[in-house]
Amino acid sequence: MNDGEVEESSGSVLAERRTNVEVSDKATAKAAASFQPEELDELLRLYYQRFFPFQLFYRWLNYGHINDRNFFGLREFCLTLKDDVYLRYQSFDNQAKMEERLRQKDPRVIPFKIDIGPIYSARITDTKLNPSIVPVERELIFDIDMTDYDEVRLCCSGADICGKCWPLMVLAIKIIHRVLTEDFGFQHIFWVFSGRRGVHCWVCDKKARSLKQAARSAIVEYLTMIKGGNVGKARRVQIQDSEHAAVAKALNLVRAYFLRHLVREQKIMESKKGLPKLLSMLEDETLIAKVKKTIDNTHGSEKRWNSLVEEVTQFVQEKKGTPEYRKVRNMLDEMQVQFCYPRLDVNVSHGLNHLLKSPFSIHPKTGRVCVPINPDFADSFNPFDVPTVKQLEHELNVAYDAAKNQMDISTPDDAIENKKVSPEVEAKKTSLKESIILFETFVRRLEASWKRQRDRAEDQKMEF
């Protein structure tokens, strides 16, 4: 039994709850479930031929350097081949070179995993880096991984995720996205499903790409509430600046999440695993005893929660004017934050040379595509609906079969080889469609901003 099946079974529970499940969805879901990591090389060959959106990808990472033919070539890619053969410091002059490399047919050189590194000061050509070549530019990136939430998850642990814990990722996206756009003024933010158990964030504004390390870590710290070093036993964080606009806004999101997901859905107040954890965060023995007593006489998670809130509020009131007041005044919020505020790995974000899995690459374990997530509709993103590469193959064949009946059309392989259609077009015939459109929208918005800049520069020239 493999991991993919475990995820799939919990996924189908989720799918049942959805209202418009079409018949074809069920067929493809079945096809997806049958994904086997052993056939990955064959599936990947097809994926790079028919689905990987090279053109959009190049337009994105070339960042409008139309006249600077060397820009894309300065980017580091890291390819992981079959059996964990690991190639760092790869680079491609242009889109064609990249296509050529990824589409090589020999299964021994097909990349199982594609990671993106920084832009270097000079072209890297070797597997060992020349010390005089240094990273000069890099998107601001965040990597949020479900395993970092293990101390507070009630449902799964490790690499497993389910419909109950996934909303943690949604909350992380909402909180971080708001800060990046409203507080820091960034506009070009790309959220991507990591293919298995987390999300990645790429901030691509020019200003974000040229940030120094100190600035990157300052942004991460601005976003950080839960500091590391307290692994094992979840203790309550301390929040002293709950009035700060950014914190206040995050707290609103946290409270709503906590009530909906933890109190109501996961029934934390009746949970054998959750309740003791929550109670221990009250830290004051007398208070814990008192709350326990009240709770024993109350039934239902939400009712219990309300009585806890009452008890704690009263406790805090009584401390007013004492030296402990500072420590306990935000107690309720602090507990909720501890349970669901995003855990950030500062080491991913602060350096320029950290590698991050490429959007639209395939997770080698689950076979799922690393598809973009629309942050405005993060709630409706379901990781178990993300197509696997196996499912895509199936869907494309179905699409061609249907078309063949109506008109004279060649097989998908012919179509590609005769350059009749691009992967961007092919992918739109499958459940990857929305993802491609999202990517397109993101790239177009980037391009529009460069055009505005050029126009402005032109205008200025005209004035003289």
Added chain:
Amino acid sequence: MEVFGSAQKMVKREALTTNKHAPTFTTNFFLEPPYYESINLQEFEAYAIERLKVLRAFENVAFKSPRGSPEYAEAIIKDINKDLRYRYIRPLTITSEDVLLENKRRDVLSHFILRMVFCRNEEQKRWFIQQEVDLFRFRLSQEDASTISLFLKESNLDYTPLPDEEYRNIRPILEKSTYHYNNSQAIADTEFYKIDFLEALDSVRQRKVYLSQGWAYVPRRLLLDVVCGRYRDHLAMELSKLSRVIADSQEENRLIPVLNSLASGYTGSSYSAGEFEFGITVDNLDQLSNESFPLCAKNMHEHLRKDHHLKHHARLQYGLYLKGIGLSMDDEMKLYRTEFMKGGMTDKAFKQHEYGVRHMYGKEGRRVNYTPYSCIKIITGNPPGPDDHHGCPFRHFNPSLLQQRLKSYGVPPKGVEEVISLVSRGHYQIACTKYFEITHKEKLENALVESIQHPNQYFEESRRLLHPETVKETQSTFLRKPAEPVNVMQNSSTAQRAYSGPAGPVSSFDETADDFLGDIDLDAALLDAETSQATTSNSMNTDPSNGQQRAA
């Protein structure tokens, strides 16, 4: 000897016009190098040592009291003698123009001399920048408002105040989002500056200011931090440039021995491997960890034993620490191998780590002889994320965890309380020193302990106390009165040692002003191991036995 003559590349300029009108204020951004002049070697050293005294005073005071507090200001004035104070901190109001000019000259010269001294090594550079920024901040805080305005203008720091209308519109938000000690301070904040967030990173980092669309709304009171941040950046950039120039002229430059010995005088040894031998092997590490490891190393060691794994930054910090206490490369390899394999890593996957370890010992990549991290580097470096075990427990643990940990190591309640109280006031190194005192009480008797500056120093002193027979080098750099900077003329052995240097070139730091890029080579090498290991752990899950466990 024409010192600046021999270092012409650095200061190849004709007499400069800056500060010719000798401004009355002492705060100086040091935008321009000194006048082109010759000074002899004795003067060169004397100036350097004089300024070093001032900087060391700043360092010591910052250990004892929080920057910006009244105690801090008092201690600075008290710890720096009158003559130096007039020259470097606050000039006498009534004095001759000659004296003023001479003080100015010394200030500028000594600053630029120390730049040369401290620019060549990451660790030293960090130290120098920290102390110079503190000195700068202190001077600035002593100036009156109009002088500050003038200074800002002269230094091209023309920050425009927030327009009244905008201020009125967002005033309630500003009041809530601006950090203040008390309400009266909040009410006093009526003048705000709208500054690119990149210039107010310290305030942003700590959420001390309101942020909107990339603008930081900084009250006048916190503008000081912004200016200091600018100064820090400026200094870091200048030092990087300078280090390249000096590296280029390394061979022929007669100054190098002098610079080396001055540099070594700042906080003693850099704890490169091999300076001390304690007979350390994999087999006695557990015992050593119990007896003599500082909390940071003990924490990482225990996690390595327990989890059979350490993440990237901990491997780096702990690995270099072990190297520093004299663990051989082979033994370090053995340690990691044994533990990681216990954690289920395959032989093949460990290959990447082997490369990382060899790299740390300077056998791969640029073959740099990396030195163990000092406390300052650990405290100011990457904070640990969840599941990370690097960093300084005093700085990065939450207080309740620290408390619990101290208790479990047998620290009595009163000791725990003292340590926690130091930590809560931000005195992490003093807290660590206290911990040392408590755990070595019986051997210490009444010896005076200077504050811990380096995890390896902690270890060394502990061994010296507990098992003096195992320590080859006998001179303690620790149990003593605060040291004067080393005078090269009198202490040729120090100069000798510093000049002959550790094996291999000293890690140089160029390319950018970023703090950690100097380690990039090592970082990348170890990251290789990290990433490949992530891939490996994926493949580990395909292991049928693993799948069964899951199913069960």
